[in-house]
Amino acid sequence: MSRSELNYIAGEWVSGDSEVENRNPSDLSDLIGNFAQSSIRQLDDALDAARAGQKLWATTGLEARQSALMKIGSALMERSGELGELLAREEGKPRAEAVGEVFRAGQFYTYYAAEVLRQIGDTADSVRPDIEIDVRREPVGVVAVISPWNFPTATASWKIAPALAFGNAVIWKPANLTPASAVELTRIIADAGLPTGTFNLVMGSGSSIGQWLVESPKVDAISFTGSVGVGRDIAAAAAANMTKLQMEMGSKNALAVMDDADMSIAVACATGGAFGGTGQKCTASSRLVVHEAVHDEFIEKLVAATKVMKVGHALEEGTQIGPVASAGQLAANLDYVALAKEEGCTLLCGGDQPDKPHEGYYMNPTVFAGSRNDMRVNREEMFAPIACIIKVGSYGEALETVNDTAFGLTSGIITKSLARASHFRRNARTGCVMVNLATAGTDYHVPFGGRGESSYGPREQGRYAEEFYTTVKTAYIASGTPE
Numbered sequence: 086m087s088r089s090e091l092n093y094i095a096g097e098w099v100s101g102d103s104e105v106e107n108r109n110p111s112d113l114s115d116l117i118g119n120f121a122q123s124s125i126r127q128l129d130d131a132l133d134a135a136r137a138g139q140k141l142w143a144t145t146g147l148e149a150r151q152s153a154l155m156k157i158g159s160a161l162m163e164r165s166g167e168l169g170e171l172l173a174r175e176e177g178k179p180r181a182e183a184v185g186e187v188f189r190a191g192q193f194y195t196y197y198a199a200e201v202l203r204q205i206g207d208t209a210d211s212v213r214p215d216i217e218i219d220v221r222r223e224p225v226g227v228v229a230v231i232s233p234w235n236f237p238t239a240t241a242s243w244k245i246a247p248a249l250a251f252g253n254a255v256i257w258k259p260a261n262l263t264p265a266s267a268v269e270l271t272r273i274i275a276d277a278g279l280p281t282g283t284f285n286l287v288m289g290s291g292s293s294i295g296q297w298l299v300e301s302p303k304v305d306a307i308s309f310t311g312s313v314g315v316g317r318d319i320a321a322a323a324a325a326n327m328t329k330l331q332m333e334m335g336s337k338n339a340l341a342v343m344d345d346a347d348m349s350i351a352v353a354c355a356t357g358g359a360f361g362g363t364g365q366k367c368t369a370s371s372r373l374v375v376h377e378a379v380h381d382e383f384i385e386k387l388v389a390a391t392k393v394m395k396v397g398h399a400l401e402e403g404t405q406i407g408p409v410a411s412a413g414q415l416a417a418n419l420d421y422v423a424l425a426k427e428e429g430c431t432l433l434c435g436g437d438q439p440d441k442p443h444e445g446y447y448m449n450p451t452v453f454a455g456s457r458n459d460m461r462v463n464r465e466e467m468f469a470p471i472a473c474i475i476k477v478g479s480y481g482e483a484l485e486t487v488n489d490t491a492f493g494l495t496s497g498i499i500t501k502s503l504a505r506a507s508h509f510r511r512n513a514r515t516g517c518v519m520v521n522l523a524t525a526g527t528d529y530h531v532p533f534g535g536r537g538e539s540s541y542g543p544r545e546q547g548r549y550a551e552e553f554y555t556t557v558k559t560a561y562i563a564s565g566t567p568e
């Protein structure tokens with residue numbers, strides 16, 4: 086059954102200028118619904134409502150703010166089965182991964198509910214006598230949240246939860262590819278009892294509503310997750326208004342497999358890291374940097390494990406790899422397969438589409454050997470179920486190869502050597518480092534972010550999020566002497 090879904094602006098559900106269709110990438114005959122596209126006038130309404138709502142929200146008592154966040158988090162966790170199924174249907178990740186994502190999204194709200202009560206500042210004596218100083222954090226104001234389609238509920242939630250916890254209002258522009266999960270999350274937030282205008286959903290494309298939003302002088306801060314190219318444009322727009330900015334972007338993460346690696350751990354981390362989420366993770370390990378002493382053995386085991394991975398409909402029992410998210414993504418992936426061949430890589434498995442009963446954007450997990458780190462397939466983010474193997478002769482060469490990238494989100498090493506693990510942990514130029522673990526898979530109570538072109542601005546998640554979602558005020562108070 087298809088339905089028409091609306092924007093949520095100033096506490097009302099409103100239709101937009103036009104609508105877009107949302108189809109299931111596992112089965113294109115399945116129409117999920119039609120979704121409103123916001124007009125620029127609606128964005129302006131949302132921005133004005135957010136300004137008014139933020140003043141009320143910031144002065145709402147801490148326990149009321151805490152319980153609103155608990156309510157949102159609990160609803161997401163309780164309904165993770167049903168909402169995960171909808172997410173899997175519109176995004177294409179296997180149902181279990183989608184259910185896990187919705188549950189995790191709920192945990193961001195319950196985590197930040199606790200942070201509401203932990204907003205404690207600093208005090209100091211002035212260098213001048215009889216003057217006291219207090220340093221406290223205040224909300225930044227109206228926050229624009231712009232999120233991608235690959236983790237549509239979790240990414241949005243790790244931004245919305247701290248934004249609300251620290252007393253800000255939110256204008257959320259979700260990815261146009263995944264509006265259904267955005268509407269469901271908005272329904273839950275709309276039921277949480279926030280002051281009118283504190284939270285607004287404006288659906289539409291990045292080039293229209295997204296661009297208007299980042300250019301607006303009425304926005305105090307922008308939190309963006311998406312591609313580097315879009316990030317550069319957003320940074321330019323933000324600079325024009327001096328808008329506070331935080332961005333998490335693409336990457337080209339590497340997993341190093343050393344000659345002393347436990348091969349079963351290496352293969353499990355490589356397949357999980359490269360093909361989980363159909364390779365559409367900013368933390369995916371698309372470069373596999375392998376010591377020559379175990380290269381042939383690793384390849385043989387990796388290819389055997391990859392060939393048995395079940396590609397299928399996201400809602401079918403046993404599916405390990407769903408379709409890619411869109412026609413454009415699939416075409417780009419197949420172009421990268423052709424490019425890898427042109428660049429001289431050897432295709433070991435995949436590279437093509439499986440036969441399926443439904444029309445969908447399916448692609449087999451793909452392994453290339455014989456790649457070099459200076460090839461385009463090892464420089465550019467593909468966001469595809471494609472892994473390229475780079476052979477190296479030593480630990481030192483592996484570390485150098487891992488670090489030789491414009492990005493720097495995550496990296497990993499598989500080794501039994503404490504010395505190598507410790508050295509790698511300290512010398513990998515990435516924001517997150519994994520030892521004997523896949524490059525993908527992070528927690529919610531600790532900071533997340535990268536270096537180089539992967540990140541810009543303060544860290545997200547855990548207590549570090551306060552840096553972005555608050556602004557510091559230093560107050561000087563002359564104490565005087567009582568009469």
Ligand code: NAP
Binds near residue numbers: 258262335
């Ligand atoms: P994208 O094309 O950059 O889009 C991200 C978001 O920005 C979407 O909501 C998009 O809207 C919007 N947007 C596009 N153009 C815009 C503009 N000119 N102004 C304002 N907003 C604009 O990225 P994607 O294809 O959705 O997601 C994949 C990318 O996200 C990959 O590069 C991946 O590495 C990255 N990612 C990073 C992380 C991380 O934490 N580092 C996590 C997940 C994903 P529409 O799509 O509706 O047009």
Ligand code: MG
Binds near residue numbers: 107108109110262263
């Ligand atoms: Mg869709």
